[in-house]
Amino acid sequence: MDHPSPLRLLLVGCGQIARVHLGQLTQNPQWSLSAVVDPDPRHRQALIANHPHSPGDFDSLAQALPALSVDAALICTPTHLHFEQVMQLWDAGIPVLCEKPLVDTRERLVDILAQVPRRPPLMIAYQRRQSAVFREARELVRTGRLGQLKSISLVNTEHWAQTIAGTWRDDPRQNPGGFPGDAGSHKLDMLFFLTGLRPERVLSRCQTLDWNVPVSTQAIIEFEEAVVGNLSFTGNAHQYYEEFRLHGTDADLVIRPTELLLARANRMEPVSIPGTDSNPTEAFADFLRGKTSNPAPPQVALDVRDLTDAILASAAKGCTIEM
Template sequence: MEKVRFVMIGVGGMGRSHIQKLLQVPEAEIAALADPSIASLEEAKRRFPQLAEVPAYADYREALSRTAADAAVIVTPHSQHLEQGMACLDAGLHVLMEKPFVAGSENAQRIIEHAEACNKHLAVAYQRHVLGPFLYLRDVVQRGELGSIRYVCAYQAQRWMQATAGTWRQDPALSCGGQLNDSGSHLLDVVLWVTGLEPQAVSACIDNRGTPVDIDSAVTVRFDGGAIGTFNVVGSASIGLYEDVTFHGDKGTAMYRNNTLLIAREGQSQPVAIAADEFPASSDPDKDFVELILGRKEEAAAPASCGLRIAKLTEAAWTSAANGGQWITL
């Protein structure tokens, strides 16, 4: 295979981001666009004139039936991911999905098993798995430079409630959840991916702030092995996205302070900023997925199993919050 031909399902703002990245990959070809919004299809072609002759469909099923393709990128409201993903797998395509994968852990397990039965790759577009600072951080933790991880504190603040008002993201039938399930899923994922810790039990307090979905979440996690973690997801903040994640081990500490990585290794009493030129080269989920399909790597940067883990953790947090913060065992 010299080219990986893609069907793009969903070409709104984030869908166009995926298009832009794929157009920069020589081995990738966009074979079809699919979106029920004619305006979105027209905007995609306006922004990317090289797609002027690419077929566009209002119904993704027509795109699948009429297009010779190898893979699909799904960037649609969360509740639609399962149906679309299963259809793509049935059509013989590899599938890259935007986060948070599919709605619920049962559906996640179902589509993972189906992808395995179809012998197709299924991955989630968690881009931090291919970004230099996080690759560096994960390597430090996995090599044991911080020792045994004892405590993790993860914080994310964003004016998510205000920015998504009136959109599908605050419609539970389409979004399947609020900030914790949306931007917050990146925060949950990066902690589990960097540390390899397995959640054992979850206690949560969540406030919807008068909306139909979760907005502000305080989540405490006990991990196998005794580590403790706190996740603070603030969707009602007045600021743009800000993140702060700290990993405390018995030999050292790592702090990710909104794009700055600081590490105190064993014997250091103060963390030291890591220069950008020390980080591995960054990539993106689309390029990574092309390389996977071409057989240049054995596993996706963020395989579907990552989506399953986050679904289980998020569900436990919702269940706990609905029951007054009761500890929920995973």
């Protein structure tokens, strides 16, 4: 059986998240890393030093694009750079996989969405959409196994703030959403992915503590169909923890990154997870080859953007925000 040639990838940005993606890319025969782009040569060399195929390295997209022929690009740069980089790659006719958040303002997001129908494919790297646990949880919720959904709770703690001093993540001009807008973006996306519900009202409190951006955030969200959500984000914790709890008239569902539990009549039982986990780069390759639809199209970013903005606005104004 013939195997298709690997897709040639341009990796834009050589920081921490790029290293995560590169580890996945090197295990996936669907991809071949053609080149990396980063303004800091030390970052470029550190990323590709042990790569078996000696990819090219460039300090800018303007330098790289005329010299390369690639099938796709992966953007792993700070959020405020995403918009211009997506536009440069689109103008070159290159499909894009972009790290979250997609862009830094709603206006730029609306601009991107208006161009989507006539531009190359664009996917967001929301990795929980490739999680077998979250896919099965969505199936249980959407097929009515919980009965009528009544409430949602989310607890997310992370050793995040302690790592951001002197970086773009601690700059309110570049990362106004702080912890919930950056690392928490994946979890906000899961609220929509799991339930399909629209938020109607938001009341929140954000604290910057010893940093310049929101680190601790608590929010109460009233969704349509009278479903209430309680969200807790703690970005200066000493360990990572993440748990969703969805409460329905017939059952409760507890979702952790590697575990799914169904509760009835005060008894909790593990749920068997069919299938296996994927990751954004594998899903993007499958999408480009026509094997699947886009699992994280740019349209989903608008829901996350609007909810993030409402959480920040409620905290700033000290009142409930109508969505």
